Amino acid sequence: MNKPSNVVEMTPETNLGDNSTAAYDIEKIRADFPILSREVYGKPLVYLDNGASAQKPRQVIDAISEVFEQYYSNVHRGVHWTSQQSTTAFEGGRSKVAKFLNAPSENEIIFTRGATESINLVAHSWGRTFLKAGDEVIISHMEHHANIVPWQMLRQELGIDLKVVPIDDDGNFMFDEYENLLSPKTKLVAVTHVSNALGSVVPVKDVIEKAHAQGALVLLDGCQAVPHAAVDVQDLDVDFYVFSGHKLYGPTGIGVLWGREDLLNSMTPYQTGGEMISSVTFEKTTFKKAPHRFEAGTPAIAEAIGLGVAIDYVQAIGLDNIAAHEHGVLQYATERLLTIEGLKIIGTAKEKAAIISFDLDGVHPHDLGTFVDRAGVAVRVGHHCAQPVMDRFGVAATARASFGLYNTRGEVDALVDALEETRKFFG
Ligand SMILES: *Cc1c(COP(=O)(O)O)cnc(C)c1O
Numbered sequence: 001m002n003k004p005s006n007v008v009e010m011t012p013e014t015n016l017g018d019n020s021t022a023a024y025d026i027e028k029i030r031a032d033f034p035i036l037s038r039e040v041y042g043k044p045l046v047y048l049d050n051g052a053s054a055q056k057p058r059q060v061i062d063a064i065s066e067v068f069e070q071y072y073s074n075v076h077r078g079v080h081w082t083s084q085q086s087t088t089a090f091e092g093g094r095s096k097v098a099k100f101l102n103a104p105s106e107n108e109i110i111f112t113r114g115a116t117e118s119i120n121l122v123a124h125s126w127g128r129t130f131l132k133a134g135d136e137v138i139i140s141h142m143e144h145h146a147n148i149v150p151w152q153m154l155r156q157e158l159g160i161d162l163k164v165v166p167i168d169d170d171g172n173f174m175f176d177e178y179e180n181l182l183s184p185k186t187k188l189v190a191v192t193h194v195s196n197a198l199g200s201v202v203p204v205k206d207v208i209e210k211a212h213a214q215g216a217l218v219l220l221d222g223c224q225a226v227p228h229a230a231v232d233v234q235d236l237d238v239d240f241y242v243f244s245g246h247k248l249y250g251p252t253g254i255g256v257l258w259g260r261e262d263l264l265n266s267m268t269p270y271q272t273g274g275e276m277i278s279s280v281t282f283e284k285t286t287f288k289k290a291p292h293r294f295e296a297g298t299p300a301i302a303e304a305i306g307l308g309v310a311i312d313y314v315q316a317i318g319l320d321n322i323a324a325h326e327h328g329v330l331q332y333a334t335e336r337l338l339t340i341e342g343l344k345i346i347g348t349a350k351e352k353a354a355i356i357s358f359d360l361d362g363v364h365p366h367d368l369g370t371f372v373d374r375a376g377v378a379v380r381v382g383h384h385c386a387q388p389v390m391d392r393f394g395v396a397a398t399a400r401a402s403f404g405l406y407n408t409r410g411e412v413d414a415l416v417d418a419l420e421e422t423r424k425f426f427g
Contacts, residue, residue: 024325029317030406032057043376046411051196051224051355051402052380053246056310060250063309067302075301076275076292090301093308094291100311101241101258102232108264110294111304114255115223116146118242119190121257121294122219123150125267126240127188133159136185138216140165140173140202141392142195145385147221151190165191167392171198171347179210186216193225197386197400198347199330199355201225208238217263223247227404228326228353230319233258245303249404250310254303257294264290271296314405322405326354329403333412337401340419342427346393354403357384360419363426365397371425375418 030036033055038045047055067089073082075090091106098106112118127150131137137151141164155162163186165178173191182189189211194201208218219240225231226243233241240263245254259267269276269287273296278286287293314322333356337343342361360368369381380400383390390396401415 024317024321026325026406026408030408032059032313033406034058034061036406040376041374043374044414046375046377046414048401048403048407048411048415049378049380050227050247050404050407051384051400053252054227054249054404055406056249056251056306057313059313060306060309064251064302064306067305072302074298086301089305089308090299093304093306096308096311097256097258100226100231100315101256102234103258104234105261107290108258108261110257110259110264110291111299112242112255112257112294113253113300114244114246115144115221115242116244116255118255118257119146119219119221120150121270122190122240122242122259123154125270125294126217126263127151127154127158127160129266129268131158131160131187134161134185135187136161136163136183138163138165138178138181138186138189138191138211140178140191141167142171142173142198142200142386142389143190143192144196144221144223145387147190147192147219148388160187161185164388167198167200167389171195171200171349171389173200173202173207175203175206178207182210182214182216184214186211186214188217188219190219190221192221192223193231194222194228194353194355195347195349195386195389196224196355196402197357197384197389197398198349199224199352199357199402200347200349201351201353203351204238205236208236212237224353224355227314227322228319229323239263245307245310248307248310249313250307251300251303253300254307256307259290261290264293267293269293269296273297317405325405326403326407329407329409329412330354330356332409333401333403333415336412336416337419340416340423342423343419346395346398354407355400356402357398357400359395359398360423363422365399367426368399368419368422371422372415372418375414375421377415377418379415 071085073086075087097109163181211218217239222243241258246252276296346357365381
């Protein structure tokens with residue numbers, strides 16, 4: 001299959017973001033992702049939907065095949081060779097996640113199916129154990145539905161109150177308003193680290209400090225943060241941190257809940273069954289400690305191993321290098337997009353990750369998405385599972401370009417060209 005022509009023409013140097021180093025070999029990185037060299041509709045695939053899910057490097061694809069071809073078995077159960085091999089590799093995945101987040105202990109890494117399940121786990125297990133009517137949970141106006149609905153369910157069930165931190169016209173988290181909402185009734189602040197719809201980075205360290213001063217815990221939704229920058233849960237001094245494997249160049253079906261060990265062991269299990277028990281009689285069951293306490297049933301074995309390999313992959317490149325590269329692409333894309341007549345960027349926060357939501361005057365986002373798709377450019381259109389954000393900006397949907405570690409300025413040019421064509425077609 002052909003390489004995208006707009007990439008081949010460029011040398012690594014011309015391709016680099018302003019802050020990138022020569023060590024960031026974009027051609028070598030791109031070559032690791034088989035899908036990036038394919039064409040769609042006879043055009044090079046330009047994949048700008050990383051916020052929804054990222055593509056997988058050969059290393060991850062191979063690791064998953066290797067599990068099934070070489071040593072697959074259920075984990076934690078067998079005395080036989082394959083079970084031991086699988087268990088070692090699976091627990092190795094856990095240990096890589098722990099190092100990735102700088103967690104003090106591997107026991108604090110709970111494997112889930114994804115961030116959605118991780119947040120539901122906290123809402124059920126921690127929420128049902130520790131919350132009562134009148135307690136308050138604070139979220140922000142730019143949460144993904146996964147960090148809204150579980151708390152609404154608790155409101156209905158337990159009578160807790162849900163407070164929402166507003167965002168300003170640029171999509172900044174309004175810190176003063178947040179401080180006003182905090183009170184001794186606040187038991188949990190559950191906010192996104194980076195907005196999936198706007199790219200806004202939330203000042204989470206300050207958020208955590210203020211919450212703790214009121215005796216409240218903090219859960220961060222790190223789905224859009226971990227692919228773009230290094231995260232250190234000890235430095236943040238956070239209480240819960242969640243993310244999904246598939247947005248971090250890993251497989252689907254695997255996600256992470258990190259929580260402080262004492263906190264996790266004080267929580268009632270979410271699901272019950274197989275490996276999570278210490279003993280079962282018909283009178284009484286006792287539960288294991290974290291992480292097994294929260295991993296009922298056979299886990300996603302190959303996926304956890306694949307996630308570990310994805311983490312190895314991004315760490316080999318270096319999160320700081322990735323952040324610098326993406327920052328360069330973000331700046332370039334922002335400048336180029338603003339040259340398009342009638343294009344408005346929604347979300348211009350002071351600090352942003354490489355996500356750009358936009359609106360093109362007179363063109364419905366779905367038409368836009370369909371039109372640029374024919375040019376091989378994949379962008380997301382819709383409400384991005386963040387309808388309150390759309391309401392805040394008075395739109396039903398936006399188009400969104402979200403960049404990953406392999407995206408280039410050449411691909412930004414392809415997007416801009418396709419948008420110019422779109423504008424002419426509909427204009
Ligand atoms: C994608 C996303 C989620 C949900 O992740 P799943 O993998 O679908 O469970 C939650 N929050 C944010 C900010 C996201 O981007």
